[in-house]
Amino acid sequence: MIKVFYLLAFAAGMGSVAPSYSASLPALSYTTETKGPVPIPPSERTLQTITAQPYFKVSDKGLQLEGAVFDLQGDLRFVDVFGDRVYRLTRDLKLTSFATPPGFAPAGLAVHKDGRLFIAGLGNFKDSGGIIATKADGSDVETIIPPSAGFLVDDLDFDAKGGFYFTDFRGNTSDPKGGVLYVSPDGKTITPVLPNLAVANGVAIGPDGKTLWADELSAGALHKVELSDATTIAPFGTSIPYHFIGPAPDSMRVDSDGNVYVAIYGQGRILVFNSTGIPIGQILIPGRETGHNLRSTSMAFRPGTNELLILASDAQGGQGCSIYHVTAFAKGASTFAHP
Template sequence: MTRAIHDARTGAKAKAALIAACLAIGVGLMPAASAQPGNVAALAYDAQTQGAVPIPPAERTLQTAVAEPWFKVSNEGLILEGAIFDRSGNLLFCDVSGRRVLRLTPDRQLSTVVSLDALSPGGLAFHPDGRLFIAALDIPNNRGAIFAVNPDGSGLQAIIPAVAGYMPNDLVFDRKGGFYFTDFKGNATEPKGGVYYTGPDLTTITAVLPHLAMANGLALSPDGKQLWATEFGRNLLHRIDLADATTIAPIGSAIAYHFTGPAPDSMRADADGNVYVAIYGQGRVLAFNRSGIPIGQVLLPGRERGHNLASTSLAIHPARNDLYAVTNDGNGGEGATVFHAKVFSKGLPPASSQ
């Protein structure tokens, strides 16, 4: 036997012995249950995964506040939207189902500001002159408009009429008296919507962030230099640095966050520059710092049992760090409710007092 052949055989034997040893060790490390016939490893619900809308793993360790019921709007599952505060501390929001804008006073007296005939209100914002602007749409018929009314609900006027071809969902004013609005068109594979800017003359409309899938919520930073938008159809949070009202700064456009599950809706900024996004279908609000990093969340009670999941919008009081989230329970029996929680900072004042 030559030395080469001897070395080859010796190496083969050593390799076989090593493989056998590894297999033996592997068998020894296997749990007894899985080694026995008929015992198969299985998945099982636990406290983190059971329920209708479990918190995604990446968000489970966030600072968390559980909101409390503050006002029952209706025992029926009315769709609520567009929560904001006026200069007098009243909370305004939309009854989408009833095509009404409602006013809730600090002592919790509810009244109707204005009713619309054919479109459903969804987004509210105050012009610097004190008028209330209303984004309204008709989703089944792919149409919408933006109206303005006096604070008492009189003088209804179409600012952007339905014939303009947009589906306005939400809006926010800048300090110059112009406003941004979202166009709710499209779907996840056909991004036909976007963010547009209407100048202070209220006639010139310019595309700022086109090609979005069902553009939804909007917020401006306290200095007005950063624009935030949610893309409902693709679960995205956009952060835009503005060079001017209609121009994105160089390398100033980014997707700051990709949500898991349904679906980012309206949002608000606070005085520290944090943004709060209502998560429709999850009964919660996610809070992000000015860089778009999640730093906290507000949970609505009953969400773990499938209640109060249609959390569409929120408002933060301009003098206090009090957040008020509006939601409805659909056919779940808990009606339409305003919930209250404390958050990081007070809200921004209405545009009319900036």
């Protein structure tokens, strides 16, 4: 009985003692480098860094812009994914557009040597994407890859022979069923080149015509592939030279020095890699440090120059969607399908 009394008294005494707090405890605090929704990772803070300048306000709405490319007339083309539209911005900043088929969800563009626009679409985002080709004004629609093929086509890039690579946007990190495929110049054969990717997104051919670059949106990986021919990987020809931190690699372009520019969707910036896949620079979109204009998706080199135009959207952040520009390391690589 005495033991019970002392145990109860001890328990009651412990319950009445408030926990102590000392101001001398080690404390975490935000710094200028870590504050904000998308801080630049420590390993990338020492890269050469520039901030893009505004070039053109596309809309006050946060449209999902993608697929930047210049056509044979020297006009900038790009798409609005959820608006089913293809835009044309002339050098004197006049903006026009035409509609794709309803529900096509255009996501990527490439220009054939005959001037036709090849438009990649995500369809229902499950199994009904494809590619159509149109004249420059959107007329004479031709199906290149039908929805029945089952791909989600996100991006594409022509090679020197007139064939093209495209990315299949399917899968996730536990079910990587997307990849990079090649369509022969006659359009009759589709050959898998780099399968088993988790939401393959950007794709580009290096200026040597033998280096294929691609990235995975979900897995956050940059792939470098050395090719023996258009559909054959050279022995020991694959590598993953870089893993991205945070969201998420999107479209890419290459310059004449072989550098690779990758848009980071969700971070408002572009990472630049040299021809071996080592990061050498980055481009920031204005407003990113406060959470604006984070949907940086795509970019294009003005033909014959090192002016790089970048698409970015603020989504629901209130600042709409715009085009920005910078001077890149080198001139854009020649578009192989052009004359």
